[in-house]
Structures are given as C-alpha cells and as structure tokens.
Amino acid sequence: MATSNYENDELVFATEETSISYLPVERKPWTLLVVDDDEEVHTVTRLALNGLELNGRRLSFRHAYTGEQACKILGESAEDIAVILLDVVMENDHAGLDVVRYLRDTLKHPEPRIILRTGQPGYAPEEDVIKQYDINDYKTKTELTRGRLTTSVITALRSYQQIMALNSSRLGLQKIIGSMSNLMEEHSVKSFCEGVIIQLSSLIGLNAEGVVCARAGSVLEREDDGIYVLGAAGDHAMHINQPVEQLNNPHLIESIHRCLRLKQHISEPEFTVLFLQRAGFEAAVFINMQGDIRAAEQELLEVFLSSVSIGYENVHLFHQLRNAAFRDWLTRLPNRNEFINTLERQRTIALSQTLALVDISHFSDINDGLGQDAGNDLLRAVALRLQSELSNNVFKARIGNDVFALLGPAELITPQIINQLFSVAFTAHEHTIPLSVSVGLCEIDTTSRDSLALLKSANIALNLAKRKHTENYVFYTADMEQKTTTQLELIRKLRADFADAKLELWFQPQVDLINEKVVGAEALLRWPDGDGGYISPAVFIPLAEYSGLIVEIGHWVIEEACRRICDLDRLGYGDLRIAVNISIPQFRDQQFEERVKSALAAHDCAPDKLELEITESVVMDEPQIVIDALSALKAHGVAIALDDFGTGFSSMSYLQRLPLDRLKVDRSFVKDVGPKNNPVLAETIVTLGNKLGLATIAEGVETREQASYMIKLGCEEAQGFLFARPMPFDDMVNFLAVRQTSH
Incomplete structure (x- = not known):
C-alpha cells in the first residue's frame, strides 16, 4: 500500500x-403552499404576491385544492415549505385544521408558518386555533387585501427564517x-x-x-x-x-x-x-x-x-x-501495533497471503561504526525502497529496531523478491552500504490462528534463518514451534534442576601413555533425566548457552572441580589435575577471572591443579577477550589447554599468543592413526605441540593400536574408553585405588 x-x-x-x-448562484426561493378549494383564490394570491422578494429570495408557489392533497404534498416535502396559506373549510368543516394537526403532530414539523384564511370564521374560533395549533396569523378572506396579504406573508417569512436560523444554529452547536x-x-x-x-x-x-x-x-x-x-x-x-x-x-x-x-x-x-x-x-x-x-x-x-x-x-x-x-516515528511506516491490527483484519478475509519478517544483518555494527544518524538514514532508505519497489497490495511496517514486516499476496512476497530488493547497496549519510538480510516467512489463510500467533510463527522462522549458513530465509512449518516449545521446556527444566542441585559432575581419567599412570581427569557435566537416564550434553549445553544459564552452571562446575581437587589431595592424590571446559559466555562475564580465583582460594586449591580447557571456536569468536582472561589466570598459576585443535579454522598467530600448557588431539584425528592409515594431521599436531614446548594429550583412544601409534608420534598423554569411561567422583576414587594397587 x-x-x-x-x-x-x-x-x-x-x-x-x-x-x-x-459560480454566482441565484438564491433559493421561498416556497409558499396555497391550500384552498377555490381556484380563483389561487389565481388572486399569485397575482397579489407576484414579484415579492425578501432578502434577495423570490417566492415560488405550490397548490393544493383539498386537505388531502395538502397532506400529501407536506408528507413529501414539508421541509421545503416556508409558509402555508390555508383555508379552514374545504371538503369538510375542519379539513384545514386536519392539515395543521398532520403537519405539527404527525410529521413533527414546527418550522413552516401557517396563515389561516377562512370565509366562515365561526367554524374555527380565532383565539383557540392560534393557541392550540401554532398558527402564525388568522384572517378572514375579506380582510386579506393585497397589502395586508403581502404584510402577513412577509411577517410569516421572517418568522420562518428566524426559526430556521435558530434550528441551524442549534444543530451546528450540537455537532461542534x-x-x-x-x-x-x-x-x-x-x-x-x-x-x-x-x-x-x-x-x-x-x-x-x-x-x-x-x-x-x-x-x-x-x-x-x-x-x-x-x-x-x-x-x-x-x-x-x-x-x-x-x-x-x-x-x-x-x-x-x-x-x-x-x-x-x-x-x-x-x-x-x-x-x-x-x-x-x-x-x-x-x-x-x-x-x-x-x-x-x-x-x-x-x-x-x-x-x-x-x-x-x-x-x-x-x-x-x-x-x-x-506509526513508526522514524520511517513513517505503520508500527508493530498497526501491523498486528492489519494482520488480524487480513487473515480473516484473504486467502493465500504471506507474512514476512525481514531482519537487517549486523545493523548494530553499522550504528556503532558510522553513527546513529547514518543508521537512521539507512532505515529510512530501506523503508523508502520497500514502499517504492513493492506493490501497493503489500502492507509494509517497521516492527522492531532493524526488523521490517511485509504482508500481502503470496506471489508478491517471496525470498527471491525480497533478496532482489537488497541486491543493490543503499545510500545513507553519504555512505554506500550493502546490506544482507535474514527472512522468516509464514503462509497464512482464513484458517490461520490469531495475529500474535502468526507473528510468533514468522519470528520462529526468522530466528532459524539467522542461524543458517546457506540460505538466508526459512518458511515456517508446524514442527518448528513444537521444537521451540520443547527447547523452552528443556530450558525451564534445566533451570529448575540446576537450582535444585540435580546436576552432576563426572570425571574421565587422563593417563600417561608410557606407564598408564593417572595424571588427571576431565570434568564432564551430566544432567539426570529423572528416569534413570541422562540428557546428552550435546542437547543441553547449547540450550544453557542460549539461555545464558551457562555462566552460572560454569561457575558451579569450577567451584565443584576445586572442591574435588581438595578432596583428592586429602585422599592422597594431590598430584592429579582437573580439567574444566570454558564457554565464550563465561569469558564475557566481567567477573570470570575473579570467580576462578575466588573458587581456588575458597577450597585452598593449588592453581596449577586446575586446568581450563578452551576450544578453537571459543578463541576465534572473541580472541582478545579470551587471551586477556587466560593470560591473567595463567599468571595466577592456572593451567591452560586447547581442546579440539585442528577441527576449526586455526590461526597460528592466536596459537602463539595463547598462554597454553597443553594441546589436545581431537578424537576425529586419533581414530585414523595406525599402520594402514596416514595420520598426517595427528602427527602434525603432536609435532607442533612439541616444537612449541606444549604437552599433548590424545582424546578418544579406544584401542591398543591407537595408543601405541600415538606413543610413536611423540604424544605424552591420553584419555578414552581404553583406559576409563566418565564416572562419578566416588567411582573415580575407587578406580584410582585399584590402579594404584595394580601399578
């Protein structure tokens, strides 16, 4: 539109x-209704009043010869008649008075003025008639000479004009x-x-x-x-x-x-x-x-x-x-409120329509880099292009900071049409700015749910589109909402179970590859499902990160690891270290460094017995924040390990800047080692670690062949099912006691 x-x-x-x-218009004439059963009276009246004007308005005549005819004329156009010259006695002795009653009582018209004329005054006593029937004048026909008739008509017209002016004034004031x-x-x-x-x-x-x-x-x-x-x-x-x-x-x-x-x-x-x-x-x-x-x-x-x-x-x-x-104050497009109202109206009357939410990618970076004025100009430019390039049959709105909404026929709102709109760069504040967008689409018809539910569906599709790395759009399907509902329920349950201390910390031992003596353990989070099983970390860790709960859970894991280090030391295993995985949201927590130091101090734990593990993806996300935090903790004595090295987009410059103690060879490389394969990647990682003075540990070692070959490559440590599976802390203590006896 x-x-x-x-x-x-x-x-x-x-x-x-x-x-x-x-153009100059001749003013509307005064309408005079003559009611008399004598044709000569009509003729004489016209002659007597011919040429009469009042306030620039002439007279026009209408004629009735019976009371019945007069009532019919009044019923059709009483509002146009200013004065009635009315005979009393016509088809019967009270015909004229019947006309008055019909006008005043039935039609409810008090405005027309009535001059009652009679040749037989005894039939209608003058005083009673004027009082009862709102008669303007009462004359016998012999009294109404030309001069007196003219005077009576002028007086009646002035009275009518005053009444109409008062009525018009009253109506005008009522309207105002x-x-x-x-x-x-x-x-x-x-x-x-x-x-x-x-x-x-x-x-x-x-x-x-x-x-x-x-x-x-x-x-x-x-x-x-x-x-x-x-x-x-x-x-x-x-x-x-x-x-x-x-x-x-x-x-x-x-x-x-x-x-x-x-x-x-x-x-x-x-x-x-x-x-x-x-x-x-x-x-x-x-x-x-x-x-x-x-x-x-x-x-x-x-x-x-x-x-x-x-x-x-x-x-x-x-x-x-x-x-x-x-209305949106910036773009002058409809805002979220009006879009919802329009969506509610349209969904009940139109078939085959599509709702699309268009989100500008990295708009905050444009605002931060070029300034808010440039950002505002850009939003106005986007709104202008939507208005000018899309059909008038498409309703456009701005419903969020950098989110636009479109509603219209399905053939006019497609990913191809929307992407074409953004294929040409925009000009804002003297800058030429190319834009990319994410698009969530929802097809609607008359059976669709209410407007808020439809907007929610399109938003679910938009959020999925933002996470895609191939196409920039997603069409909503019913199972998406079910998945989203399931995820939200899991987040709610995770939050409740964490508050009720139902999460568990398990440990997988790490061994020296030469003598297979336990040198440490990796702390692994476990979430009981309440039915004797466990929910996979691959499911709940992303949800914890998405909800922000990972920061508090991560702090609890560090606290629990420090407590278990203290327990191991008391049990005679003081030489073992505990490795803990750290996510990027934890690094973004301004209290992260102090929380780690506080946990170590609270349990009187030696800093070098705590090892923080990070993945390449964490480093590449916000490298400077990670490097600064790890450098500060390394200076405090905490050990640092790089997990899953080689699986991401490695940067040697960052590798040299990280304060590392240990490189972990990912299980995907370990499973390929052996005489029949060419384990070039595993060998490269181990060699690189040795040259950088870093210890190396192989993950996912499940066979003797893998263990032997990693020793030949120069790898020092390993963890995997060959040596031990993840286990609760008490089971690990028993495992250590058995290993100590056998070794």
Whole structure:
C-alpha cells in the first residue's frame, strides 16, 4: 500500500470524484403552499404576491385544492415549505385544521408558518386555533387585501427564517460540542468541520454549504505541503480529503491560497474565505455566500472562529497521539501495533497471503561504526525502497529496531523478491552500504490462528534463518514451534534442576601413555533425566548457552572441580589435575577471572591443579577477550589447554599468543592413526605441540593400536574408553585405588 490505512482514518469520508464549479448562484426561493378549494383564490394570491422578494429570495408557489392533497404534498416535502396559506373549510368543516394537526403532530414539523384564511370564521374560533395549533396569523378572506396579504406573508417569512436560523444554529452547536467531546471517536474531524460550516452559515443567515481547508502537514501528516479539504457540508462533501485543486475553480483555489498566505479573510462577490488560526494551525474556511459580512456579524464570527480554533488544536494533538500509537516515528511506516491490527483484519478475509519478517544483518555494527544518524538514514532508505519497489497490495511496517514486516499476496512476497530488493547497496549519510538480510516467512489463510500467533510463527522462522549458513530465509512449518516449545521446556527444566542441585559432575581419567599412570581427569557435566537416564550434553549445553544459564552452571562446575581437587589431595592424590571446559559466555562475564580465583582460594586449591580447557571456536569468536582472561589466570598459576585443535579454522598467530600448557588431539584425528592409515594431521599436531614446548594429550583412544601409534608420534598423554569411561567422583576414587594397587 502506498500509504497506511491509518494515516487519515478520521478524515476520509467520501470517495466520489465529481467536481463543483463555484459560480454566482441565484438564491433559493421561498416556497409558499396555497391550500384552498377555490381556484380563483389561487389565481388572486399569485397575482397579489407576484414579484415579492425578501432578502434577495423570490417566492415560488405550490397548490393544493383539498386537505388531502395538502397532506400529501407536506408528507413529501414539508421541509421545503416556508409558509402555508390555508383555508379552514374545504371538503369538510375542519379539513384545514386536519392539515395543521398532520403537519405539527404527525410529521413533527414546527418550522413552516401557517396563515389561516377562512370565509366562515365561526367554524374555527380565532383565539383557540392560534393557541392550540401554532398558527402564525388568522384572517378572514375579506380582510386579506393585497397589502395586508403581502404584510402577513412577509411577517410569516421572517418568522420562518428566524426559526430556521435558530434550528441551524442549534444543530451546528450540537455537532461542534459533540465533536469536541467525542474527538477520539472515528470521523470526529468530519463532524467538527461540518459543524463549523453549519454554525458559520447560520450566524450569517445562509444555508450550510462550504469547505474547511488546511495544509496537509498540519493535520493530515502527509509528506507534501499541499492544501487539502479537511471537511465540508452540503454538496461539497465529495471533496473531503482531496487536494483543494480538485474543486476545479481557479479563482476559488487562488483565494484559498491567498487567504492562507496573507493570513486574513478574503471576500469575493461569489464567496467568502475566512482565516482561522490557533497555536500554529492555520485553516481557510470557504463559505458560499454573496455580499460582505455585516459589522455585527463580523464581530460574532471573530469570537466564534477564535473558539473554533481551539478545537483544531485538539484535532492536531489527536493525530499526534494516534501517530505515536500506530506509526513508526522514524520511517513513517505503520508500527508493530498497526501491523498486528492489519494482520488480524487480513487473515480473516484473504486467502493465500504471506507474512514476512525481514531482519537487517549486523545493523548494530553499522550504528556503532558510522553513527546513529547514518543508521537512521539507512532505515529510512530501506523503508523508502520497500514502499517504492513493492506493490501497493503489500502492507509494509517497521516492527522492531532493524526488523521490517511485509504482508500481502503470496506471489508478491517471496525470498527471491525480497533478496532482489537488497541486491543493490543503499545510500545513507553519504555512505554506500550493502546490506544482507535474514527472512522468516509464514503462509497464512482464513484458517490461520490469531495475529500474535502468526507473528510468533514468522519470528520462529526468522530466528532459524539467522542461524543458517546457506540460505538466508526459512518458511515456517508446524514442527518448528513444537521444537521451540520443547527447547523452552528443556530450558525451564534445566533451570529448575540446576537450582535444585540435580546436576552432576563426572570425571574421565587422563593417563600417561608410557606407564598408564593417572595424571588427571576431565570434568564432564551430566544432567539426570529423572528416569534413570541422562540428557546428552550435546542437547543441553547449547540450550544453557542460549539461555545464558551457562555462566552460572560454569561457575558451579569450577567451584565443584576445586572442591574435588581438595578432596583428592586429602585422599592422597594431590598430584592429579582437573580439567574444566570454558564457554565464550563465561569469558564475557566481567567477573570470570575473579570467580576462578575466588573458587581456588575458597577450597585452598593449588592453581596449577586446575586446568581450563578452551576450544578453537571459543578463541576465534572473541580472541582478545579470551587471551586477556587466560593470560591473567595463567599468571595466577592456572593451567591452560586447547581442546579440539585442528577441527576449526586455526590461526597460528592466536596459537602463539595463547598462554597454553597443553594441546589436545581431537578424537576425529586419533581414530585414523595406525599402520594402514596416514595420520598426517595427528602427527602434525603432536609435532607442533612439541616444537612449541606444549604437552599433548590424545582424546578418544579406544584401542591398543591407537595408543601405541600415538606413543610413536611423540604424544605424552591420553584419555578414552581404553583406559576409563566418565564416572562419578566416588567411582573415580575407587578406580584410582585399584590402579594404584595394580601399578
């Protein structure tokens, strides 16, 4: 959509495209209904009143010859009739009074003035009739000479005009008061503008017809500064929310522009344009009238316009509040709230639609590197491209810092179309910036769940897309949510079990390859599933890292390892070391170094008996943080080992900078050693370790052949099922006792 559906909800009231040309118009005549059963009376009345004008308006005549005919005319057009010249006795003695009762009691029209004429006054006593039936005048036909008839009609017309002015004023005030008190309701601006026109017209004795115009930016929040019709009354309502140029009257358009430019009223022979101003808001109010406004009316209008301006100040505030609630302040796109509202409406009426969430990759790096102003310009550039390149049938929104949402027909929202949008670099703050994105897509139809559930589904797909290393998009499938729910349940259970001290620390002995004497052990975390089994570390360690729980679990493992080192020393195994794996979230913990030192001190543990193991992936993630922390702990006496060396993208420069004591040869290299294979990688790692003065330990040794060959390569230590499986601490103590006896 080129513009959001909430951009001017309260100001869109008509869709017709016909136009009005504002030319001098002959004022509407007064309608006089003559009701009499005598044809001559009709003729004489027309002759007597021929040429009569009041306030520039002539008379027009309608005729009825019976009470029944009069009632029919009144039933069809009573609101157009100003005065009724009514005979009392026609088809029966009370036919005229029946007409009065029908008009006043049945039709409920108090406005038309009635001059009762009778040739037989005794049939309707004058005083009773005037009191009971709201009769304007009561005359016998012989009394109504031409002069007296003219006087009576003029008096009745003036009375009618005053009543209509009061009614119009009352209606106008009702609309203004109602609009101001209900400003937060839909269409309140329309009602307010219509009320302004009606009230202005009533103040100067005209029919309500005109328009209220203002610059778009002051109320409509459009990007252009054109002048638009905010509201209208009468035949002009078809132009509401359209540019003033749609009025198709150059003279009128120029006068409205001149009114706003000069900030003053403009009076023309065919119309008047009034200037309205309040707290920075300016509007031109066009009234279709002829002649200048009288001095008394001018004073009244000035007071009225001053009060009306306060209402427009409230309108402007209302739009600001609405925009804050439903529009993104930076890009002017709909925000998350409006996107959810639109999604809720669309999902119930449209088939084969697609919801897509588009996340800009590494946007925080752009903000940090180029500054927030450049970042803001970039987001605006992305929004502009989405608006200009995608179909108007696609609803666009910004629902997060660097996340845009798209909703539309499936054929218009595809990974290929979205990627094409980002294939050309963006210009922001004089920088040319290429962007990559991750896209989560969710197909929806009328059977889909509510809008929040759909947004959640697309977000699940987006998170999976961010973790993919091949394609940058993922379509949501039902099993994804089940997997996510399962993961969240596991995280919840892991958090609860850790708090209840249900996690266990097991140990796998490490031996000297020459004499197979136990020299240490690797601490391995175990999580009981509650049914006699254990949940694999390959499952729960990533969840612990994802949830951030790994920091606290890792600290507990270090504390537990130090406690077991102290226990081993007390049991006579003080020469053994314990190795503990450290993850990158632990290094990011500012208290990591102090926590390790505190654990050593709390258990009076020799620092060199604790060995911290890191993997290549940890080093490559944030090398400087890792190197700084390990260097500080190495200086404190803690031993450092590099695990899984050779399985990642090794950097020799980092290897030389790390304060290492030991290299671990990964099991994937150990399983290939032997006379029939060419274990070049295992040999290279052992040789490299020896040249760097580092001890080497082989992981995953399961056969004697593997052990013997690692000895030939110069490897010093090993761990694996050949020597011992991971075991609880008490079992390891028993294992050590047996080994000590046998060796």
